[in-house]
Amino acid sequence: MTLIDALGLPQTRGRVPLVLAQLVDALGTGLFLPFAVVYFHAAKGVPLATVGVMLSVAALLSLPAGPLAGPLIDRFGPRRVVVASNLVRVLTFSGYVFTDVPWQLVVLVTVTLWGESQFRPAAAALVAQVADGGQRARWYAMDRALRNVGFGAGGLLGSALVGWGGSPGYTAVVVFNAVSFLVAAALVAAWSRAAAPVASGPGPGSAPAGDGPGTGRAGYREVLADRAFRGVLVTVAVFGLCDLALTVLLSAYVIEARGLPAWQPGTLFALNTLLVVLGQTAVARAVEHRRRPRVLQAAALLWTVSFGLFAVVPGEHGALAFAVLALGMVVFTAAELLQAPTSSALTVAMAGERLRGRYLGLEELMWGVARVLAPALFTWLLAKGPGLPWLALGLCCLAAVGVLCRLDRVLPAHVRRETVGG
Template sequence: MRVASRVRQSLPPPGAARTLVMSGFLGSIGTGLFLAGSMLFFTRGVGLSAVEVSVGLSVAAVCGMVASVPLGGLADRIGPRRMMIVLYVWRVVTYGLYVLVDSFVAFLLVVCATTMADRASPAINQAMVGELFAREERLRTMGFLRAVQNVGLSLGALLATFALSWESRAAYDLLALGNAASYVLMACLIRRIRPVHDAGPSGTEAPGAAKRPPAEESGVGRMARPLKEKAFLVLSGCNGVLALHDTVLFVGLPLWVAEHTRAPLSLVSIALIVNTVVTAVSQAWWTRLARTLPRAMRGMVVSGGVLALSALAIGPASHLGAWQAGALLLIGVLLLTIGENLHAASAWEVGFELSPADARTTYLSVFNLGESARDVVGPMLVVSLVIGMGSWGWLGLAVLFVLAGGASRQAALAVARTRGIPRGNKGPVEDQGTEAGELATTS
């Protein structure tokens, strides 16, 4: 009974927040189920070559970048909650179509359609959370979502092992259909949710946020606005560089362990477990450090520094024995996880608060373009650095993280000035005594 009570206390309060978190948990199980066996699905199930799969995924990533902003603009017109339901249904269809894929052309069409919905969803989901909740609850809910998604991904990957043990096309098809089914459940849950605070169609407005546009402004004009703001585009790019922590974890670290260190290959799995567990346990806590715009700006800088320390810890492992290298690599992974969680919490607040209320989802979509670009060029960049340059490459990556963190803060300050956000912008009431004037001192 005590365990059950503690579990309930660790969850968001009943209502919209808990429904959202449950939706995210179910969806992440489906995602983990499919991702764990996707490469085998494409190569052994469909019969594609590794080159064909990599080319298809790269093309799909570009399609996702291109489509994310128009889809975000559409969400501003019909509402983010309705748009999320559309995207869930969209993926029910596309993941269902995977069972019909039998050629490279069919694979390319389906994976591009799926990735467009996948890449548009994070910004629209964040706008939906902002529409549903007041400021601090919004951050806590995003933290809970990220935490349970990590748990769900692990459970989904575990379930995938049963299907993969069959080694048949039917088993691979079950992975895609299981993921499609998870989106059916998500759509049903989100459809039940209604806004719980009176914040208008775009949620809680940031101080100085733009008001509703004149009626004559076209949808195309509204979508073009963030693309004309150089400081906001720089902020998006810096956010993409900081988001390289995912590429380091899933691409750089496994290659580094296998080809440049004496550490056992099992360390790769251990590193992923450490990352998942720490994130699941602590992500909601990290939002406390980014619950105002000034704090979130500083959080971007600090996260860049912590990620740099992670790179500096991982690089020298190539010169050590197995046990010493393993210990240093785990320290690096722990630092990487801390930097990742702080970056995620800070980026949520910075992106949301600097997005004008009348086109919030469009701006959040542009803000997330940096992460979309990371998916396209990140693997090549990380591999060329850590594999091509060895320990010096990790040093270069550390410098890149530090520069991105510092530049993101300067870009955010520039955007804040264009928004007319007053100096001394305050966050929640309980922070007003400590946070008053921080934006003024940092600018």
């Protein structure tokens, strides 16, 4: 067994530019993401309340982007859509530097989110094309690990720039982010499929070697007629809410609802990032011979356990509270490590190449719905009672387990037989 195989990494020979593009993209995003709200407030002078409304409106307006990406991916191929979405974000982040008018910023943020929402399904479809047979989940796992490395490194670099340069430091963060998208676009555009070895025996649902458009003509009506995939979309929405609980809910719960020290959420986020970086590819390798619905059921049950732990955190005992939160975060991360590479692999396996963009576009739509719902839903439940958001999430996860049990019976035979690595 080679070291690459032992670590759960995919074969990347001939695909190094794509790996570098993933890392550069994540580094740039990590530069800006922690400072998005503060940037518009501190560097542009927009009131915080207005910033919140601005970002919510932009997120709502960008919901159609995922479904609209589907036909583009199927017609022009995922590589072209990845390059185009990166170039769109080069333009919008460059535009941030030159305006401080709120309505113009709303337009720029909306177009940025459109680029992001088209990038994600296109990147997933590109992975499906370039992965050797049986290694898709490993590629999705490596992408997630690289993104966490990039987010962490970018966040540290961004903090240094802001701390050193003040308002000009914020501008530098935005400029560097624009440059990172440009470099990522250039790397993907320059990569040639001919440089990669031929994949070994594509299985059912696998893509042919080319980067061109899918054959045939079909629309979303055919995708939505897939009853099994409608069930998958339900689980995607639930898992989207679970994932967003970390960034949207946890800090407010720990600091405001439980009155715990402000250092605890940051430490928990760091623990999550470290576990993802160290464990994502190894976990993907460990479960790659398991059937996908079963792996997703395990993820949902682990999330239910983690939410139960978060709900019973004792606010009056700081050390004990942190121990329970840390244990909950370990279980939460274990669920993430199982779900993240498996969900996309399941969607790709169900789609085949002809409709792959549309399937992934609808998956992105469900993530967009979760991103719109999560802030309002979580804060409303938190105001009603500290444990209510976690209870609601746990019940959603148990419902997802039921949906996945049914899916395991109604999936097409070739998809049901495939394992995570398929």
